[in-house]
Amino acid sequence: MLTDGVLSRGAFGFTAQGNMTSMCPNGSEWVWNGLGECAQDARDMSSVYLGLFSILCFMVSSVPQYISSCKTGNMDSAISIWFLLLWLGGDMCNLVGSFLADQLPLQTYTAIYYVFADVVMLSMYFYYKIGHKMAENRRVLHVLGLACVFGCTTGLARLPGLGSQQEMSPSGFTSRTLLQTSEVSNIQSFTPKEIIGFSIGSVSSVLYLFSRLPQMYTNFKRKSTEGVSYFLFALVILGNTTYGLSVLLKNPDRDQGESSYLIHHLPWLIGSLGTLTLDLVISFQFLIYRKATVEVGANHETAPLLGS
Numbered sequence: 001m002l003t004d005g006v007l008s009r010g011a012f013g014f015t016a017q018g019n020m021t022s023m024c025p026n027g028s029e030w031v032w033n034g035l036g037e038c039a040q041d042a043r044d045m046s047s048v049y050l051g052l053f054s055i056l057c058f059m060v061s062s063v064p065q066y067i068s069s070c071k072t073g074n075m076d077s078a079i080s081i082w083f084l085l086l087w088l089g090g091d092m093c094n095l096v097g098s099f100l101a102d103q104l105p106l107q108t109y110t111a112i113y114y115v116f117a118d119v120v121m122l123s124m125y126f127y128y129k130i131g132h133k134m135a136e137n138r139r140v141l142h143v144l145g146l147a148c149v150f151g152c153t154t155g156l157a158r159l160p161g162l163g164s165q166q167e168m169s170p171s172g173f174t175s176r177t178l179l180q181t182s183e184v185s186n187i188q189s190f191t192p193k194e195i196i197g198f199s200i201g202s203v204s205s206v207l208y209l210f211s212r213l214p215q216m217y218t219n220f221k222r223k224s225t226e227g228v229s230y231f232l233f234a235l236v237i238l239g240n241t242t243y244g245l246s247v248l249l250k251n252p253d254r255d256q257g258e259s260s261y262l263i264h265h266l267p268w269l270i271g272s273l274g275t276l277t278l279d280l281v282i283s284f285q286f287l288i289y290r291k292a293t294v295e296v297g298a299n300h301e302t303a304p305l306l307g308s
Contacts, residue, residue, distance in 0.1 A: 035105045043249050045069045050246035051106035056109060062117045076129035078227025080218040084125055086211030088118040093204035094271065101197025106248060107268060110243065134136035190264075192278055198267060205271035212278035230286045237279045240272040243266030247272075 024038035031039040069075035091114035098108045252261035
C-alpha cells in the first residue's frame, strides 16, 4: 500500500526502491524480502501468518472436491455451473482489483491461486458434462457417424458426373469524484488507479456473494449434497476466516488511520466475510440432507425384513 513516498511497492507487492533499513526499520527481514511487506510488531506478524495459513487452506480446499468428483463421477449434476462461473468471475475481478488497488501482497498471491484453482475445477466440470452427454447420446452419435460416412461415399461416387457444375458456398457470416472524501473524515483520498481497483473489487465481492446462491438452490432442488465435498466449503470457511483476520490485524501504513484502512479494504472484507456466512448456510444443508440420506438408507434396509 502506497504511503507518502517512504514505502512503495511494485508489481505483486515487491518494493520498487530503497532498502529495509530505511523503509522498514525494525521489520522482519524474511517478510520484507519474501513478501515485500513491512512487519514491525506482533500484530503485523500475526497478519502475515494468518494470511499464509489462509493461502494454504485455499490451496488444499479444491483437492477434496477433485477426489470426490473422480470417485462419484457426477460433478456436472452435483455442482452448479453458475456457482463455478460466478466464483471464477469473482476471483478474476479480485485479482485485478487487488493489483490496481494496491492491496496487501498476500491478498494478491491468494487471488492468483484462486483463478488457477477455478480453471481446473471448471475444466473437470466440463469433462464430466461432455462425457455424460456423449454416453447418453452414444447411439445418436453412431447413427450420425454412419450417415456421414454414407453421405461422403455417395458424394464421391457422383463427383465424375458433376461436370462444370459448381455449388455456391456461403460467402460469410454476419455476424476521483465518486469516492472522494472530506478532509474532516481523515480518510486518505483514492488515486484514479485505486478507484478502478476498488470498483473491480466491489464487483468481485458481489459475484462471490451471488455465486453461493446457485449451489444452495441446486442442493435444495436435489435434496442432496452427494457429489459435493464438504471439505471444499469447510476449508474455504477456514480460509476466508483467516483471510479476513489477516487483513483486520494488519497495522495501517503511516499517516493512515484505522477507518481509512478499513474503507480501502472494504470490498475484500465483504467478499471474504460475506461468503463466510453463506458457506455456513451450505454447511447446514450438508447436515440436514445427510440426515435425510441416512433415513432413506435405513428404510431401504428394513424393507426386506418386514416383507419376509
